[in-house]
Amino acid sequence: MTTHGASLIDVARLAGVSTATAGRALGGYGQVSERTRERVLAAAAELGYRPNSLARSMITGSTNTIGVVVTDVANPFFATALRGITDVTSPAGFEVLLANTGGELSSEQRAVTVMSEKRVDGMIVAAARPGEGAHLKHAMDAGVPVVLIDRQVSGVPDADSITVDNDHAAAEAMEHLLELGHRRIAVITEAGGQLARVRSGNRRRGLFPSAVRLRGYVNALDAAGLAVDSALVASARYDRSSAYDAMVRLLDLADPPTAVLCTDNVLASGAYRAAQDLGLRMPAEVSLIGFDDEPWTTLVRPELTIVEQPTYDLGARAGRQLLTRITATGHQRPQHIQLRAKLVARGSTVPR
């Protein structure tokens, strides 16, 4: 009996069987007679026995734990994806170790290290940087399967990925605005600084969703024969107040946009708030379109037009993919699954 309570030895002794038999009765493997099983279970109950999963992992080589690393747990996008993950992995007997990185690479590296040291059976990662995959590759080389969600990362050639087709998602949003007759369309994005790189057209990989969406914005304008006005590309950090400021700047322009696209839901909420505070009539004076079908988008008036991402499905598929990787033997080619987003037109976008 250790400080952690009864061990299998104690249970076996009380039940009058060997530790092997006690283990079989409690673990549900091998052959045990009904009478013996009952004796063992009774002994375990009397002693308040709890199996030592550390010891079990030592011999089975697995911890039945998966690591999930995201940039922002407070973002409903990741919260919903996490639900998709656990709904799939939990019935399979896996527990989740969650880490929030705040988008900091160092924080992500630490999380991956800690999870490796805790011997998780696999990891699902929404990476902080598209070009920094060395720590993930290191984990994979050590035999820990990694499934990337939402973002591709270069330098991790064997990792599966589940992402959203953001080119298509942005195209949907832009098509909608163009069909409504808008010509001065602005974008609020975290990827504003990458405009030149996005326009040069190279680098299919190594772009995060916001940058891909910015590319979709540019491509849509090009296709419509409209020039990209850099004054209409507003940079914002990943927070509401920064998006708020960006929206104010756009609306203060001498020739303001008639429609604004926000490349994620956090930015959209800040922009929406700015339009309200400025006393602007929305959608009459400016149309607004965002991402993700969050509750607030239908609680406000006008309701926000959004591009709905299959967020839950993203998580569920990532979970399923990781489970097959964990149970698979030998090398299999990495899978790159792209899911489709769809436009949900609501009151915040109207014809020009």
Add this chain to the structure above:
DNA sequence: AGCGCTAGCAAGTCGCTACG
């Protein structure tokens, strides 16, 4: 079929020996 015996799992710590 039902059970016991025992090796061995990972990652250490402990204690002994040999040596400068």
Add this chain to the structure above:
DNA sequence: CGTAGCGACTTGCTAGCGCT
């Protein structure tokens, strides 16, 4: 005397084999 090097042993549990 200090210490580097190394084998023995530690934990709780399960896999595999063998006996009845």
